[in-house]
Amino acid sequence: MSFFRRLVVALAISAASLPVIAGPVQKPFILLPPDAVKHREAVKDIFVKSYSAYKKFAFGHDDLSPLSQSFSDGRNGWGASIVDALSTMNIMGLNDLFNEGVNFSSKIDFSHSQTSDTVSVFETTIRYLGGLLSAYELSNQKFPILLQKAKEVADKMAFAWVGNNDIPFGFLDFASNTPVISTSNIAEAGTLTLEWETLTKYTKNQTYANLALKSVSHIANLPSPLPGLAAQGIDPSSGAFVGGYVTWGGGSDSYFEYLIKHARLSNTNNNLFADTWATAVDSSIKNLLRTSTVGNDLYLADFDDSRTIRHIGSHLACFYGGNWLFGGRLLNNQTIVDIALKLVDGCWNTYAGTATGIGPEAFAYISSDGNFTGNGNPSSDQLAFYQKHGFYITASDYILRPEVLESNFYAYRVTGDSKYLDRAASAIDSFNKFLQTPTGFAGINDINDPNTSKIDDTESFWFAEVLKYLYLTFDDPNHISLDQYVFNTEAHPFKAPPAKPVYGSHTFFPSKPFALKFGPPLPVISPNPHIKAITNPQA
Ligand SMILES: *[C@@H]1O[C@H](CO)[C@@H](O)[C@H](O)[C@H]1NC(C)=O
Ligand SMILES: *[C@@H]1O[C@H](CO)[C@@H](O)[C@H](O)[C@H]1NC(C)=O
Ligand SMILES: *[C@@H]1O[C@H](CO)[C@@H](O)[C@H](O)[C@H]1NC(C)=O
Ligand SMILES: *[C@@H]1O[C@H](CO)[C@@H](O)[C@H](O)[C@H]1NC(C)=O
Numbered sequence: 001m002s003f004f005r006r007l008v009v010a011l012a013i014s015a016a017s018l019p020v021i022a023g024p025v026q027k028p029f030i031l032l033p034p035d036a037v038k039h040r041e042a043v044k045d046i047f048v049k050s051y052s053a054y055k056k057f058a059f060g061h062d063d064l065s066p067l068s069q070s071f072s073d074g075r076n077g078w079g080a081s082i083v084d085a086l087s088t089m090n091i092m093g094l095n096d097l098f099n100e101g102v103n104f105s106s107k108i109d110f111s112h113s114q115t116s117d118t119v120s121v122f123e124t125t126i127r128y129l130g131g132l133l134s135a136y137e138l139s140n141q142k143f144p145i146l147l148q149k150a151k152e153v154a155d156k157m158a159f160a161w162v163g164n165n166d167i168p169f170g171f172l173d174f175a176s177n178t179p180v181i182s183t184s185n186i187a188e189a190g191t192l193t194l195e196w197e198t199l200t201k202y203t204k205n206q207t208y209a210n211l212a213l214k215s216v217s218h219i220a221n222l223p224s225p226l227p228g229l230a231a232q233g234i235d236p237s238s239g240a241f242v243g244g245y246v247t248w249g250g251g252s253d254s255y256f257e258y259l260i261k262h263a264r265l266s267n268t269n270n271n272l273f274a275d276t277w278a279t280a281v282d283s284s285i286k287n288l289l290r291t292s293t294v295g296n297d298l299y300l301a302d303f304d305d306s307r308t309i310r311h312i313g314s315h316l317a318c319f320y321g322g323n324w325l326f327g328g329r330l331l332n333n334q335t336i337v338d339i340a341l342k343l344v345d346g347c348w349n350t351y352a353g354t355a356t357g358i359g360p361e362a363f364a365y366i367s368s369d370g371n372f373t374g375n376g377n378p379s380s381d382q383l384a385f386y387q388k389h390g391f392y393i394t395a396s397d398y399i400l401r402p403e404v405l406e407s408n409f410y411a412y413r414v415t416g417d418s419k420y421l422d423r424a425a426s427a428i429d430s431f432n433k434f435l436q437t438p439t440g441f442a443g444i445n446d447i448n449d450p451n452t453s454k455i456d457d458t459e460s461f462w463f464a465e466v467l468k469y470l471y472l473t474f475d476d477p478n479h480i481s482l483d484q485y486v487f488n489t490e491a492h493p494f495k496a497p498p499a500k501p502v503y504g505s506h507t508f509f510p511s512k513p514f515a516l517k518f519g520p521p522l523p524v525i526s527p528n529p530h531i532k533a534i535t536n537p538q539a
């Protein structure tokens with residue numbers, strides 16, 4: 001071999017083994033325009049109006065019922081809106097409200113449910129455990145009672161892991177500490193790491209992190225219907241998947257979200273999490289990514305139990321753009337970032353195209369390979385809407401969900417492009433115009449009707465997520481920077497250590513389209529709505 005050839009070979013080998021350095025998530029030196037202050041204050045105003053109504057008619061209960069000027073207790077009656085709002089109050093500098101909320105939280109009795117309902121391990125983890133721990137951190141550990149309360153509720157939830165099961169049961173009876181036997185899903189079983197490992201960080205009790213990690217590791221190691229893409233249903237007793245439904249939407253969503261977020265928050269050297277995330281993304285690009293025939297909108301389709309592509313989308317699934325931006329920057333992979341930005345646009349299009357400027361709960365598309373949604377062909381009205389807007393509405397309600405504005409926030413922090421500020425400003429206008437009631441803010445039944453009737457509930461994630469992401473979009477990008485914090489799926493930020501140079505092994509197992517591992521047709525299960533979707537029973 002000539003010297004030159006040897007040099008080329010040596011360079012090629014070292015280039016191949018050179019790690020891909022993790023990029024910063026945020027674009028450095030973003031300069032906010034002067035009118036950002038005005039929008040930030042408008043969001044704070046919505047928060048204060050909503051929370052004042054909650055205080056007046058529902059304080060200590062889970063949700064405000066803004067139309068009946070009453071309350072509901074769908075989260076075990078521990079005051080979900082207060083705990084869920086704490087981190088947002090801290091970020092907005094609403095110190096009196098924050099202190100009042102800490103005072104309330106210090107007296108919550110987690111020894112039993114205040115209602116007759118059983119306790120959801122997932123919901124309680126993301127809202128209460130996440131809310132308490134994030135407030136503890138954001139207030140510089142000034143209130144040890146928040147950590148104490150976090151420990152109390154987690155010690156009860158630990159009973160969801162029965163015997164040697166890796167997978168926790170989804171629901172617990174807190175009175176008897178026994179699980180309610182039923183099928184769970186990967187969102188419930190795989191959205192625990194950030195909260196439980198943060199609890200371990202402050203209590204030094206490794207058990208908490210281990211419980212969450214054994215559940216997600218188990219899921220990531222099961223043979224999946226598509227590479228990296230776990231099935232939605234899972235049986236905690238056997239540890240096996242139930243059915244083979246694949247989706248980035250409800251019932252699966254935050255399992256995928258937490259794979260890369262756990263890798264970042266923990267800086268673990270175990271590549272399982274970042275690699276499974278990267279494989280899921282790669283496999284989604286090859287198997288699920290579709291383009292609408294009108295408008296060329298990009299979306300991730302579902303893949304059902306009969307191995308058929310369903311051309312459907314949902315508000316819940318629209319977190320994917322933001323999550324792919326976060327992971328794409330950590331893996332320093334421009335392909336993923338570029339697709340993510342198009343996914344963000346596709347989801348924003350479901351807001352831009354409606355009469356209220358707010359997007360629907362569920363929608364569908366037509367692509368060059370079909371229009372199958374599992375639910376019949378589009379009606380003539382839906383087709384006419386589709387021809388105009390590039391998507392059509394299959395569930396027209398808006399229940400104060402965050403995901404579209406969450407991804408819009410990531411897109412702004414990653415690119416610094418002011419078009420994302422314009423979108424956020426337009427959402428603020430729509431909220432003020434269409435969601436406002438004399439008693440705070442309410443969801444609406446039809447996002448495509450300016451005279452829509454309203455829904456008598458203010459979900460706690462309105463305070464935790466929607467208003468926090470909107471506010472931060474217009475705030476100094478160094479405040480709660482995506483390079484210093486990792487948000488849990490309820491938008492509670494956790495402080496992260498400085499980033500590692502490399503996330504994941506960067507050894508791809510290139511996935512083939514439809515590389516199925518299952519033989520015979522799978523038992524059919526209907527796609528579970530994300531548990532967050534269940535509207536609260538009225539008190
Ligand atoms: C805490 O709440 C109690 C009522 O539950 C009230 O008497 C007390 O003043 C509050 N303390 C603070 C510091 O807000
Ligand atoms: C750690 O937490 C687990 C789960 O609640 C508990 O069973 C165990 O006793 C705790 N260990 C210590 C040393 O406190
Ligand atoms: C970036 O991601 C794409 C999509 O998954 C993948 O095909 C490609 O190999 C990745 N590039 C690198 C350098 O890892
Ligand atoms: C939807 O798909 C069905 C079955 O392939 C087809 O008959 C129908 O024409 C399609 N409709 C539209 C609007 O593309």
Ligand SMILES: *[C@@H]1O[C@H](CO)[C@@H](O)[C@H](O)[C@H]1NC(C)=O
Pocket residue numbers: 450451
């Ligand atoms: C909404 O209601 C107003 C006042 O009742 C009415 O004038 C308007 O036509 C309605 N708009 C639609 C789109 O129904």
